[in-house]
Amino acid sequence: MTSDRERRNERLTLGAPVDRNPDASAAVAGVVLAGVSAWGGGAFERTLRGPLLPVAQEPLLSYPLRWLRAGGVRGAAVCAGAATGAVRERFGGGSSLRMTLSYYEDAAPRGPAGCARDAALATTAERFVVVEGAFIPTLDLRALLAAHRESGAAATTVVEIDRRRNAMRQSWPAMPGGVYVFERHVLERVPATGFQDIKQGLLERLYAHGEHVAVHEVAGLSPRVLDLHSYAGVSSWLIASAVDRRAAALDEVIGSAIETLWLETSTHETTRFDGSRVDAPARESGPRRQATPDDGGTYVPFAEWSEDGDTLVHPTAFVHPTARLIGPVLVGPNAFVDERAVVVGPTSIGPGAIIDAGAVVSRSELWADAHVGTGANVDGSLLADGAAVGARRHVSGAVLTASPRVTPVPNGTRVPSARASSHVPSSVVVPVVPSLSVEASVRRAALSTPPHLPLQ
Known part of the structure; x- marks a missing residue:
């Protein structure tokens, strides 16, 4: 009889090679280590951490998953530990990400290498991109996979070097990038029991046995979310860059569609958008393949x-004509911003969140169903799911969570009819780090990492 755990750890079959990679003969799968991150020990980290932590209107886990898909990886296994059930409920089989997802929940703490090994061996892939779930990867995954193939290495580890600081130095420390590429035989050698680490375990054994471990250097530091300080910086950065990220993605889709259509309708050698020369394929008889941007x-x-x-x-949100949104601001699904309210960015207003008349919200993150009362002032704070700030209260530099007590909304409070019955008061959990610039916050987030891996 199949156990619940065996049903959860279903086999993921990946038969297709990486997209846009004619030289890749082996299937590539992703493994996201979403349940083994070294989170901080503060009140925020103990109560609000996890792979579904909302960051700029998206679960934290969605960022490494979308990065894998954008790099051509069509399937991934997620190791989320005790959060596996909630993660599965949120992402399902991965159709919303246009990829195939499976899940692995270890019976006992296995560590990064142990989880990667167990999840990987439940697939048919021959090569694996392993990424830590607390990272917001920014490197070029296609370039990483190409470098790994060309090196012939058994494993490739990404290291990040930030040369923007102390530019006159002759050398810079290498920080672990939280991303690895492993051939299948490497993970097959990881012990099947016990806690197994990657940096202080698997890589050391590979070096000791003379296996080729390549180092892939990238410039700059990838943001990561490990504690309240890094969360604040990464969230501000993603909110501030939302419009630019959307514009860049739209440009890529449009450019890819135009180029694909051109390749299918041209019959002679000409110049591509990047300046290279290309022979367009000859037209074939019969129906022509439909042009689809980036598959x-x-x-x-x-x-x-x-x-x-x-x-x-969001199209389902309501912003009163007299409300002022001074960007960058994200207003999520079914959110409500009432008359004369002022929102100053970087701020994210989550699904179903309410900002009442005359309230001022600045440099803050409101999660689902958060509520800012009439005339209240919220600055540099985080309101978790269902948290509320009462009318005419002032909150600065705080994290608020929902209280279990429910009280009626005072008469005269203007909220959508579906929300008019009640609201949830809140309590302060922990003060927020003093205000930092976006650049300083992201750099601090990127530096929140275990001791760096020495270059070999």
Whole structure:
């Protein structure tokens, strides 16, 4: 009889090679380590952490998954530990990401290498991109896979070097990039029991046995979310860059569609958009293949949202004509911003969140169903799911969570009819780090990492 755990750890079959990679003969799968991140020990990290942590209107886990898909990886296994059930409910089989997802929940703590091994061996892939779930990867995955193939290495580890600081130095410390590429035989050698690490375990054994471990250097530091400080910086950065990220993705989709259509209708040698020469394929008789940009691999963030300067508003949200949104601001599904309210970015207003009349919200993150009362002032704070700030209260530099007590909304409070019955008061959990610039916050987030891996 199949156990619940065996049903959860279903086999993932990946038979197709990486997209746009004619030289790749082996199937590539992703493994996202979403349940083994070294989170901090503060109140925020103990109560609000996890792979479904909302970051700029998206679960944290969605960023490495979308990065894998954008790089051509069509399937991934997610190791989410105790959060596996909630993660499965949120992402399902991966259709919303246009990829195939499977899930692995270890019976006992296995560590990064142990989880990667167990999840990988439940697939038919021969090569694996392993990424830590707390990272927001920014490197070029296609370039990484190409470098790994050309090196012939058994494993490739990504290291990040930030040369922007101390430019006169002769050398810079290499920080672990949280991304690895492993051949299948490498993970097959990981012990089947016990806690197994990657940096202080698997890689050391590979070096000791003379296996070729390549180092892939990338410039700059990838953001990662490990504690309250890094969360604040990464969230601000993603909110501030939302409009630009959407525009870049739309440009890629349009450019890919135009180029694909041109290749299918041209019959002579000419110059591509990048300046290279290419022989267009000869037309074949019969129906022509439909031009599809990037085979579904390009994700356009906030595709259906309306744009006004640096502000993006979901089509189901309501913003009163007299409200002022001073971007960058994200207004999520079914959110409500009442008359004379002022929202100053970078701020994210999550699904179903309410900002009442005359309230001021600045540099803050409101999660689902958060509520800011009439005339209240919220600055540099995080309101978790269902948290609320009462009318005319002032909150600065705080994290609020929902209280279990429910009280009626005072008469005269203007909220959508579906939300008019009650609201949830809140309590302060922990003070927020003093205000940092976006650049400083992201750099601090990127540096929140275990000791760096020395270059070999």
